Amino acid sequence: MADTFSLSLKELAKRNKGLASGHRACAGCPFPAVVRMTLSASDFPVVVANATGCMEVTTSIFPYAAWPVPWIHSAFENAAATISGVEAAYKALVRKGEIPEQKKIKFIAFGGDGGTYDIGLQALSGAAERGHNFLYILYDNEGYMNTGIQRSSSTPYGASTTTSPAGKVVPGKMQHKKPIVDIMAAHGIPYVAQASVSHWNDYVKKVRKALSIEGPTFIAVYSPCVPGWGYPENKSIEMAKLAVETGFWPLYEVEYGFYKINYRPRNPLPIEEFLKSQTRFAHLLKKPEVVEGIREFIKERWDFLEFMATRKESRGLEENV
Amino acid sequence: MTEKERTKMALTGNEAFAYAMKQINPDVVAAYPITPATEIVQIFAKYVSDGEVDTEFVAVESEHSAMSACIGASASGARVITGTSSQGLALMHEMLYIASALRLPIVLAEVNRALSAPINIHCDHSDTMGSRDAGWIQIYCENANEGYHTLIQAVRIAETVNLPVMATLDGFIISHEMEVVESLDTQEVREFIGKRKPLYSVLDVEKPIMVGPLDLTDYYFEHKRQQIEAMKKSKAVIKEVIEEYNTKFGFDFPVFIETYRMEDAEYAILAMSSAAGTMKEAVDIRRSIGEKVGLVRLKVFRPFPFELLTEVFKNVKAIGVMDRSDSVNSMGGPVFNEVRSSLYELETRPRIMNFVFGLGGRDFPMEDALHIIDRVKELKDGKKLDFVEYVGVRE
Numbered sequence A: 001m002a003d004t005f006s007l008s009l010k011e012l013a014k015r016n017k018g019l020a021s022g023h024r025a026c027a028g029c030p031f032p033a034v035v036r037m038t039l040s041a042s043d044f045p046v047v048v049a050n051a052t053g054c055m056e057v058t059t060s061i062f063p064y065a066a067w068p069v070p071w072i073h074s075a076f077e078n079a080a081a082t083i084s085g086v087e088a089a090y091k092a093l094v095r096k097g098e099i100p101e102q103k104k105i106k107f108i109a110f111g112g113d114g115g116t117y118d119i120g121l122q123a124l125s126g127a128a129e130r131g132h133n134f135l136y137i138l139y140d141n142e143g144y145m146n147t148g149i150q151r152s153s154s155t156p157y158g159a160s161t162t163t164s165p166a167g168k169v170v171p172g173k174m175q176h177k178k179p180i181v182d183i184m185a186a187h188g189i190p191y192v193a194q195a196s197v198s199h200w201n202d203y204v205k206k207v208r209k210a211l212s213i214e215g216p217t218f219i220a221v222y223s224p225c226v227p228g229w230g231y232p233e234n235k236s237i238e239m240a241k242l243a244v245e246t247g248f249w250p251l252y253e254v255e256y257g258f259y260k261i262n263y264r265p266r267n268p269l270p271i272e273e274f275l276k277s278q279t280r281f282a283h284l285l286k287k288p289e290v291v292e293g294i295r296e297f298i299k300e301r302w303d304f305l306e307f308m309a310t311r312k313e314s315r316g317l318e319e320n321v
Numbered sequence B: 001m002t003e004k005e006r007t008k009m010a011l012t013g014n015e016a017f018a019y020a021m022k023q024i025n026p027d028v029v030a031a032y033p034i035t036p037a038t039e040i041v042q043i044f045a046k047y048v049s050d051g052e053v054d055t056e057f058v059a060v061e062s063e064h065s066a067m068s069a070c071i072g073a074s075a076s077g078a079r080v081i082t083g084t085s086s087q088g089l090a091l092m093h094e095m096l097y098i099a100s101a102l103r104l105p106i107v108l109a110e111v112n113r114a115l116s117a118p119i120n121i122h123c124d125h126s127d128t129m130g131s132r133d134a135g136w137i138q139i140y141c142e143n144a145n146e147g148y149h150t151l152i153q154a155v156r157i158a159e160t161v162n163l164p165v166m167a168t169l170d171g172f173i174i175s176h177e178m179e180v181v182e183s184l185d186t187q188e189v190r191e192f193i194g195k196r197k198p199l200y201s202v203l204d205v206e207k208p209i210m211v212g213p214l215d216l217t218d219y220y221f222e223h224k225r226q227q228i229e230a231m232k233k234s235k236a237v238i239k240e241v242i243e244e245y246n247t248k249f250g251f252d253f254p255v256f257i258e259t260y261r262m263e264d265a266e267y268a269i270l271a272m273s274s275a276a277g278t279m280k281e282a283v284d285i286r287r288s289i290g291e292k293v294g295l296v297r298l299k300v301f302r303p304f305p306f307e308l309l310t311e312v313f314k315n316v317k318a319i320g321v322m323d324r325s326d327s328v329n330s331m332g333g334p335v336f337n338e339v340r341s342s343l344y345e346l347e348t349r350p351r352i353m354n355f356v357f358g359l360g361g362r363d364f365p366m367e368d369a370l371h372i373i374d375r376v377k378e379l380k381d382g383k384k385l386d387f388v389e390y391v392g393v394r395e
Helices: A007-013 A031-041 A054-059 A079-095 A111-120 A121-130 A179-184 A199-210 A227-231 A231-245 A271-275 A277-286 A287-308 B011-025 B036-049 B063-074 B086-101 B142-163 B186-193 B220-249 B275-287 B306-312 B334-342 B366-378
Strands: A046-050 A106-112 A135-139 A189-198 A217-223 A250-256 A258-263 B007-012 B026-029 B056-059 B079-086 B107-112 B137-141 B165-170 B179-183 B255-261 B267-271 B293-298 B300-302 B318-323 B351-357 B389-392
Touching: A007 A054, A031 A054, A031 A135, A031 A199, A031 B186, A046 A054, A046 A079, A046 B056, A046 B063, A054 A106, A079 A106, A079 A121, A079 A135, A079 B026, A079 B063, A106 A111, A111 A121, A111 A135, A111 A179, A121 A179, A135 A199, A179 A189, A179 A217, A179 A250, A189 A199, A199 A217, A199 A250, A217 A231, A227 A231, A227 A277, A227 B107, A231 A271, A258 A287, A258 B026, A271 A277, A271 A287, A277 A287, A287 B079, A287 B267, B007 B137, B007 B142, B011 B036, B011 B079, B011 B107, B011 B142, B011 B165, B011 B179, B011 B186, B026 B036, B026 B063, B036 B056, B036 B079, B063 B086, B079 B086, B079 B179, B086 B220, B107 B142, B137 B142, B137 B220, B142 B179, B142 B186, B142 B220, B186 B220, B255 B275, B255 B306, B267 B275, B267 B366, B275 B293, B275 B366, B293 B306, B293 B366, B306 B334, B306 B389, B318 B334, B318 B366, B351 B366, B366 B389
Parallel strands: A046 A106, A106 A135, A135 A217, A189 A217, B026 B056, B026 B079, B079 B107, B107 B165, B137 B165, B267 B293, B267 B318, B318 B351, B351 B389
Antiparallel strands: A189 A250, A250 A258, B007 B179, B137 B300, B255 B293
8 A cells, every 4th residue: 555644763753853851741641742743744844833731831831942843822722713813824924925935834733632622622613614724633631631630521431530520429421522533524624533642653644644735634643641541651652552452542534524444453452451451440340331331332433433434435635555 | 294185985983994904904804793893894804805905814703713813813923903892802801811911913993882791782881891901902982083093003003012902983883873084095004004023923934932831920920010011111102103193194183082172171071982072062062151171082091091191180170980881890980990090199189970871872962961061060069979970871
């Protein structure tokens, strides 16, 4: 298979463009790796807008600056609207001859799940509908981790957070994750994908594919949280991998409405492997019916994806061999 | 002063704002419809569609996103204008503070309308008064003509002092009433405002900067202090820009306040925006029967020209301050409280009371204007009156 958008690990390591050391992300937090892969993946200069959240607060504490690219943060719910303005300014300034036309710049917004699934959904939907030329990257750690681990609409069913605590009566959060990638795909935008920090090659490829497109694109990248999920600092990538291998976080992409599953675990691991390694699910050992609910959710998600993937035509961002 | 024959156009307030925007030809306009400011966006969208401006028009999905996009664009070095009203300004509220603290010279054409609830589409000042501490320069215009010229001046003011500016017109009363606007030629406008020369831009990929970082106990206060200082210094800039405009184009727009028949006034009224027009007539009527009453129109509310107010009111015996909104604090409206505070340093302080009027677009007829003057006369003559009087309301 021709691999138009792949980048070798060697080339990626050579580019090595990421956050400066000294940023204040928690030990073991994987989003610095997400940023490094994203910035290194781009063949073009980029401008970044960041929603309020862990990524923003840990990388921008004045007077220190961890970003090697122009970066703007204004508020929590509006990274997509802010980048819309930056992109509109670029267009206007190119049109007026203030910026040379051949000077291509790519626009990337980063938001966590709170800033994307919840408070920022309207701004994101609006920016996608308007068709701005930008890539929105959701780093999904399944909760409001920056404010101290509250539930978001991305928090999985059964997970204990400080606002969905597992108690004597209620066993954690009682709603499933919102299908954000499908919601974005339903906007009819050119490219939407789900990726995981554990699968670097897949992620880098998706970023490069998204950046090759003129128009709005969206990638949800799974980014585990050490304190929020409750696992040892050296296990972030393993957690992300487990989510993929248990089928909880499928890797897929949607090109102009056409779904493609990028990875099917040959022998999916039981979901318990994922759950038992995190304290947020510890109470579920005594709640098999909740675990059953998660299993059903996974099955429904895969049924949906497999069904969607049966539509085989592709507008062909990549040569199909 | 040049003695140039100015083009006279019959425009509504909204049309005047939109026409100024066309001549300014901003790089980016991000806006959302809201009564009674909708027309500004609507007319401007037509200019875009007809290729009469080079602007990138972003028809956002909310006012919150409008101001967010304006912030992104302004931080990219673009010249940015938006327009809104009432709930729209309230929805922008969070972003207004961010625009000003990031020192972005965004210009906002505001049409004053009452805030909900109860929902109401008509004029009062509760919207912009609710944003009075958001760090924006606020200029309240009396009529469409002043609105048109103020919007042009606002671009220069904002970009000189690196603070955002809102110019306001009274909803419906001015926004939808047709008046004569003496316009500049587009060339004159463009020359006066020049090109924006941003200090920094997030589009400068060779010199990356971070805009809007986290600022904790060790720096936040210093940055706020600088912002406060910028607002203080904007007074000199506002004066300079409006005076230069007057000289260059042959106008005599007041800078911060307009005084009307104040020379020998024994008592005075302070009003803002369109109500000042009515009040000028009322002053004439009472002057015609020998009353020594004058009017001060407060035009710039932020920065607050307290020095000028102290000076202009130092010889009067009584003042009636008119507020088209109430602070719901049991002591009247915001204009009243700030004017009253400005007079504290006077050795002989005048008596002062507040008239809250016109909420939710309640009409402000001549008899109410005359009533206010007569009340202040009673105040001057030593009568004990309520601290705050609500005019034109059934109670």
